[in-house]
Amino acid sequence: MTTQETQAPTSSGCPFTGRQKVALEETSLTDPIIQANPRDFYWTMRTEDPVHYDEKLGMWLVTRYDDIVKVLREPLLFSDKQGYEAQYASGFFEEFKQILESQGGGYFPDVIKSDPPEHTRIRKLMDGAFSAHRVKTLEPGITRIIADLVDQIADKADKGEVIDGVREFAIPLTISVICEQLGIDQFNGEKISRWSEAITAQIGRMQNREEMVENAKEICDLQNFITEQMQDREVDPKEDMISDLVHAELDDGSKLTFGEAVSLVRALIIAGNDTTATAITNLLLILATQPELAQELYDNVEDDKYLNRFVEELLRFAPPVRGLAKMATEDTELGGQQLPKGAHLLVMYASGNDDEEKFECPRQFDMGRKNLGSHVAFGVGVHRCIGASLARMEIKVAAKELIKKVHNIQLTVPVAELKYQKTVATHAIEALPITFTKR
DSSP, X not given: OEEEEEEEEOTTSOEEEEEEEEOGGGOOTTSHHHHHSOHHHHHHHHHHOSEEEETXXXXXXXXXXXXXXXXXXXXXXXXXXXXXXXXXXXXOHHHHHHHHHHHSSOOOOOGGGOOTTHHHHHHHHHHGGGOHHXXXXXXXXXXXXXXXXXXXXXXXXXXXXXXXXXXXXXXXXXXXXXXXXXXXXXXXXXXXXXXXXXXXXXXXXXXXXXXXXXXXXXXXXXXXXXXXXXXXXXXXXXXXXXXXXXXXXXXXXXXXXXHHHHHHHXXXXXXXXHHHHHHHHHHHHHHHHOXXXXXXXXXXXXXXXXXXXXXXXXXXXXXXXXXXXXXXXXXXXXXXXXXXXXXXXXXXXXXXXXXXXXSSSXXXXXXXXXXXXGOOTTOOGGGSOXXXXXXXXXXXXXXXXXXXXXXXXXXXXXXXXXXXXXXXXXXXXXXXXXXXXXX
């Protein structure tokens, strides 16, 4: 799969060592080894075939930073809606749709993934709920949730127990935060976690038919839960996001359709916890494997500017989203590659963030880099992640509360033994066994 180890300078003169060229014609992003450790694969594509056709996946992988930004800034030429729909339950879509229609109240396309001008209408409605100003007002509540959770795991670790950073910290943290914003007082965290995994599997291109059926049933359960919540807000509005969506009026005086509202609440529940939980898991992994960085974070824990830069570099260094789908709406050229109308693309955010032509010494965690905010972890353009401000807040508060209360964070297994979820959409660790001590 790999050939000779290569050492080469970037255009800026920074050496990146330990790279190994990958035989692209023998390799696919669907390979579990590549899924877990993709950086040599990304690097080989960027240097040899930046818009590379993955035969097993049936998609064009867009790997260079500049090409990624071009795709994201041209939403009519590279359709989010068509790319996403072609990805969804790939190979089993009709059966998947029938299951949702018969058991889940209907099949409701993700309206947030629509193209302009429909997307513009929906996005304007949603932007206010996630403005930086509104998220700032949420910080005290988010801090309370996270501080309580840190105390719980710190007490367990103090008794010598091994903590799963995914299931015992990252996932319950993000589920608690988004459920509070949505107004869901009583929730089953394990269920929401299963729902999130089921949705991710639909866009992950890695499930077989049996897995699709099980995941579809989980999504039916999710949609039935959402319907109950919406019906409650119809008769008894509350100060929460579900009430806002159920009773929202658009600029033309119209309201969201039932299906649109279901799809938006569904997106908020899933996107509001899944990728942010992955980012917080990555935070734990970095603190466990780079103790000098953990100490630096502790030394600067009350410096808000430092914390903001730390979060941005974390998102660049270890982005939670691996890649998202687009589709060419006409014949076009990208990165020197001719693409036909209907070409299905996977825009590799993680590769763009690792592009040495954009980020000097990309494998160094460097908060001093001048283009710190140029990463594409949240995308760019009209489909830029709507919850980016909330995600940043959660990661920052998690980093602050953790480092204030615990130290000597260590993995209990070698990094090479960590297992990752079976999906091309995210780079999510399944379990992160760690130990630490209370300060």
